[in-house]
Amino acid sequence: MTLKAPELLLPAGSLDKMRAAYDFGADAVYAGQPRYSLRARNNEFRLEQIAQGIAEAHARGKKFFVTSNLIAHNDKVRTYLRDIEPVIECKPDAFIMADPGLIMMVKEKWPETEIHLSVQANTTNSATVKFWQKAGVSRIILSRELSLDEIAKIRQECPDMEIEVFVHGALCIAYSGRCLLSGYFNHRDPNQGTCTNACRWEYKTHDAAVDPNTGEALATGMDKGFNFDQAREEADSQFSSTCGGGQRHPKADQVYLIEEIGRPGELMPIMEDEHGTYIMNSRDLRAVEHVERLAKIGVDSLKIEGRTKSLYYVARTAQVYRRAIDDAVAGRPFNPHLITELEGLANRGYTGGLLERRPANDYQNYETGHSVLQRSHFVGEVRGYADGLAEVETKNRFAVGDTLEIIHPQGNRQVLLEKMFNLDGEPVQVAQGSPVRVRIPLQGPVEGALIARLLRPD
Numbered sequence: 336m337t338l339k340a341p342e343l344l345l346p347a348g349s350l351d352k353m354r355a356a357y358d359f360g361a362d363a364v365y366a367g368q369p370r371y372s373l374r375a376r377n378n379e380f381r382l383e384q385i386a387q388g389i390a391e392a393h394a395r396g397k398k399f400f401v402t403s404n405l406i407a408h409n410d411k412v413r414t415y416l417r418d419i420e421p422v423i424e425c426k427p428d429a430f431i432m433a434d435p436g437l438i439m440m441v442k443e444k445w446p447e448t449e450i451h452l453s454v455q456a457n458t459t460n461s462a463t464v465k466f467w468q469k470a471g472v473s474r475i476i477l478s479r480e481l482s483l484d485e486i487a488k489i490r491q492e493c494p495d496m497e498i499e500v501f502v503h504g505a506l507c508i509a510y511s512g513r514c515l516l517s518g519y520f521n522h523r524d525p526n527q528g529t530c531t532n533a534c535r536w537e538y539k540t541h542d543a544a545v546d547p548n549t550g551e552a553l554a555t556g557m558d559k560g561f562n563f564d565q566a567r568e569e570a571d572s573q574f575s576s577t578c579g580g581g582q583r584h585p586k587a588d589q590v591y592l593i594e595e596i597g598r599p600g601e602l603m604p605i606m607e608d609e610h611g612t613y614i615m616n617s618r619d620l621r622a623v624e625h626v627e628r629l630a631k632i633g634v635d636s637l638k639i640e641g642r643t644k645s646l647y648y649v650a651r652t653a654q655v656y657r658r659a660i661d662d663a664v665a666g667r668p669f670n671p672h673l674i675t676e677l678e679g680l681a682n683r684g685y686t687g688g689l690l691e692r693r694p695a696n697d698y699q700n701y702e703t704g705h706s707v708l709q710r711s712h713f714v715g716e717v718r719g720y721a722d723g724l725a726e727v728e729t730k731n732r733f734a735v736g737d738t739l740e741i742i743h744p745q746g747n748r749q750v751l752l753e754k755m756f757n758l759d760g761e762p763v764q765v766a767q768g769s770p771v772r773v774r775i776p777l778q779g780p781v782e783g784a785l786i787a788r789l790l791r792p793d
Contacts, residue, residue, distance in 0.1 A: 359653035368419070454476045487632045502620070503623070620686065725774065727772065735765075
């Protein structure tokens with residue numbers, strides 16, 4: 336039996352990122368509708384860009400989906416049909432939506448419009464899939480909280496519904512999009528497109544006691560922070576036997592106060608139970624090693640998260656997952672080097688998420704709230720080529736003597752940078768970073784290439 340290749344779906348935060356996604360192997364992209372998607376910030380797509388993107392996609396035989404997936408309050412319901420009508424006239428291949436009322440309104444007025452149910456709707460079972468199928472939805476983007484076996488079961492029980500699964504990118508610490516931290520701290524509602532990623536800020540915790548008269552949590556000490564590794568070791572050594580027997584952890588009902596590093600002295604109460612605290616920093620999802628299994632299950636589309644990520648991120652993930660899909664369809668074994676290549680992206684540590692059942696601490700990064708570069712650093716884009724020299728617009732510092740990786744749709748290669756020139760033809764040793772332009776000697780296909788400095792040459 337021939338394995339069907341799932342669609343590779345990439346994020347497009349701009350037209351340039353859309354083009355890079357297609358160049359490096361994407362079958363489709365998704366872009367946010369202004370005001371109605373979960374990327375209201377850092378979204379370069381307005382109506383004009385959406386129309387241009389759809390036209391370019393169709394000219395290349397690709398697909399373009401418009402994300403319109405917020406959970407609407409009444410003020411947005413009143414304007415929704417007016418604002419979505421010109422987008423529908425651009426003829427995108429589908430709308431990604433989550434709000435039942437908005438879906439109903441669109442299907443009533445434009446019944447032929449194709450709707451994909453957003454992951455924001457948190458679909459976790461086959462009965463819900465069938466419900467949305469009856470409502471006219473043509474594809475379900477399954478919840479990130481499902482295992483591979485659960486996805487396979489839904490595929491088996493709903494054979495005539497398209498299903499889509501996230502395989503790479505940031506994870507929420509709550510069911511997708513349902514986190515309240517950003518709204519609590521910054522009055523920016525995650526499900527209205529303005530999430531500030533408060534789950535990834537650096538926090539300290541302080542012991543607290545509850546005032547019996549007011550119920551208010553009061554600090555009992557401010558002299559030390561909370562060490563997750565130490566606490567985990569203490570819990571393992573002191574309480575594993577009793578907790579394993581079904582008894583509550585002695586600190587299960589403890590109240591703590593957290594202090595965000597940028598707001599010293601502002602203490603906010605949280606509860607901790609036997610499973611730990613819930614304000615944590617999720618690792619990034621990476622499921623490239625599961626592409627073959629997902630294809631065999633019959634998943635129709637593999638989706639990568641990251642509309643606010645860089646051009647380099649889009650190109651690298653598209654290229655890596657394209658190769659993984661092609662290998663799976665051709666019957667080739669999984670290539671572990673694909674994992675190594677993804678280490679070239681800044682990340683918070685990778686996890687297979689809930690696709691694979693692992694200990695809870697494997698999902699969280701307790702040490703840092705920011706991305707860390709493991710293998711390479713994006714340093715430039717090739718803007719022109721003449722006489723054996725590539726003109727590079729620099730993004731980050733690199734220097735003569737560095738090993739560079741040339742990332743191109745026709746294939747990647749590594750070169751040792753032996754010389755470099757400024758635009759006047761004078762030799763230079765260091766390109767300091769944006770917005771400097773330099774020329775470096777390169778051979779082979781280089782037009783449109785991206786360049787990374789290898790921190791750990793292969």
